[in-house]
Amino acid sequence: MKKTAIYKEKGSHICFAVIVLLLAISPLLISSTSMVQFLGKCMCYSIVAIALDLIWGYTGMLSLGHGIYFCLGGYAMAMYLRLRDNGGKITDFMQTGGLSDLPTFWKPFESLPLAMIAIILVPGVLAGVIGFFVFRSRIKGVYFSIITQALTWAAYSLFIANSKYTGGNNGITDVSSLFGNTRGPANKSNLLLLFWVTLLVLIMVYVLAMFLVNRKFGKLLIAIRDGENRTFFSGYCVNNYKNFVYTLSAILAAIGGALFVNFNGSITPSQMTISYSITMVIWVAVGGRGTIIGAVIGAFFINMCEYNLSSGSLAVIWQYIIGIIFCVTIVFFQGGIVGIFKTQLPALIKRHSGKEEVA
Secondary structure: OOOOOOOHHHHHEEEEEEEEEEEEEHHHHHOOHHHHHHHHHHHHHHHHHHHHHHHHHHHOOOOOOOHHHHHHHHHHHHHHHHHHHHOOOOOOHHHHOOOOOOEEEEEEEHHHHHHHHHHHHHHEEEEEHHHHHHHHOOOOOOOHHHHHHHHHHHHHHHHOOOOOHOOHOOOOOOOEEOOOOOOOHHHHHHHHHHHHHHHHHHHHHHHHHHHOOHHHHHHHHHHHHOOHHHHHOOOOOOOHHHHHHHHHHHHHHHHHHHHHHHHHEEEEEEHOOOOHHHHOOOOOOOOOOOOHHHHHHHHHHHHHHHHHHHOOOHHOOOHHHHHHHHHHHHOOOOOHHHHHHHHHHHHHHHHHHHHHHHH
8 A cells, every 4th residue: 555645754743743742831841031032943943944954855955045044034023123112213223324214125114014024025036036047047066055155145245234224243133022022031921922923833834844845846856856857858847846945945944034033132144154054054964854854853953952062161162063963964874863763773673683583
């Protein structure tokens, strides 16, 4: 009997359900609001990791520039929150830069609906235009990665240079959240609401990703990854599929960035750097690319490691430890954490049990 996609992904669904359950009850069990905020950020990172897994894990396009889309979503949300918190007045960095009136492109962000549209539309249009020219030129592989890396550097430089509009190196700081102030025990109810809304968005993104990869669309993405020319000569318009998944991935990354600002209270160009985009790749690689659930696991695992290692006696070397984890994964465990439990561990158990039977 042919296995259905649901049956084949049952393990992933169970694992994700357990993660969701633990996340849902964790704010009620954790007294520290800073830890709740950290878990909220991890959920935002998981959304970005799923976005990256769609284009790298399933389509074979390694993007080193998803920090752009993460920050575009983050800046759009931060602009709205800053204007709301300031009562529509210009910000301090605008005054420092010599501006007396609110810039024209900031004015739409006085409206929450327009800000929400911008979070989706701006990165979506940018990714769509980039993808149109890149994929039309048949650019792929390492050249695609180099282009995304170059675009990241260009965007970073643009935001730094226009400090009177973007805040420069400092970015947009000291903003609240969509549900008001979430800092301190007195505002924990606002934090809980934000946390559960973010969890709901993560569930929706996971379901959407699983829906796509378990349909014909997902099989075509894998076919493009494993043999783009063969898929092209089979009659499929490969460029359109690649552009669609790249644009969708950019939008999902922007949504993750927009939610992140609510927990972090700020967004800076440092989250648009090449190193930040590479960190996103590490999440997917360590968790297990091409699995979706691996992206979620990797995002939580790496950030948990960073959270615990970046303080105390290991604070000086924690980045080296993360680097070693990444290198070991690439060399010895290319399937990541999911691959260990899905293939390597069962094979090891089977081999060990076989030796016992022979003995």
